[in-house]
Amino acid sequence: MNSQYGLVFCPRSGKSEGNEQLLDKLFNTGFLGEPFSLQYEGQSKQQTGYLTGENFLKLITFLGCSPQLAVVPPNEYSQWHHFCHIEIQQHQSPRYYKGLKHSKCSCPQCQSRVSKVLPDLAQWSPGSLQLVCPKCQQKTLVEDLSWRHSAGFGSLFIIIHSIYPSEAVPSDRLMELLNSGPF
Numbered sequence: 001m002n003s004q005y006g007l008v009f010c011p012r013s014g015k016s017e018g019n020e021q022l023l024d025k026l027f028n029t030g031f032l033g034e035p036f037s038l039q040y041e042g043q044s045k046q047q048t049g050y051l052t053g054e055n056f057l058k059l060i061t062f063l064g065c066s067p068q069l070a071v072v073p074p075n076e077y078s079q080w081h082h083f084c085h086i087e088i089q090q091h092q093s094p095r096y097y098k099g100l101k102h103s104k105c106s107c108p109q110c111q112s113r114v115s116k117v118l119p120d121l122a123q124w125s126p127g128s129l130q131l132v133c134p135k136c137q138q139k140t141l142v143e144d145l146s147w148r149h150s151a152g153f154g155s156l157f158i159i160i161h162s163i164y165p166s167e168a169v170p171s172d173r174l175m176e177l178l179n180s181g182p183f
């Protein structure tokens with residue numbers, strides 16, 4: 001089980017050797033910490049991921065009051081969903097990933113929320129699905145809607161678990177790193 005919500009980044013990448021380069025950079029700047037692998041009593045699946053790095057809090061900007069983040073793995077599995085950690089997902093082909101049960105997305109032209117008229121994205125592939133905005137009639141590929149880090153499309157995902165997508169944004173430095181391809 002993952003946490004119930006997370007902040008999702010999906011650098012537009014392609015080649016897997018580029019992903020390795022990016023992960024190295026994220027590690028060297030102190031965004032990513034050590035990898036972990038944990039087995040909780042009564043759980044068949046191992047929990048794996050990365051701890052937050054030493055500069056993690058400098059690379060993420062919180063929008064409200066400073067948060068109480070649990071950055072150490074909990075002793076009890078029942079506390080797992082509070083644990084702020086980083087998951088890296090790499091896939092062979094691009095796919096859709098959502099960090100919230102109900103993703104929030106809006107029309108890039110008129111900014112109105114279009115979550116309610118979203119097509120089913122389980123079978124998404126690049127360039128395959130368009131959405132017509134009910135308000136301004138603008139046609140947009142679903143991957144070009146404004147997702148505000150609540151979901152993403154790609155073959156590499158960097159997911160920060162237990163941070164609500166509207167609670168924080170990546171700092172300029174982090175965005176620079178994520179966009180510092182070519183990947």
Ligand SMILES: [Zn+2]
Nearest residue numbers: 107110133136
């Ligand atoms: Zn619109």
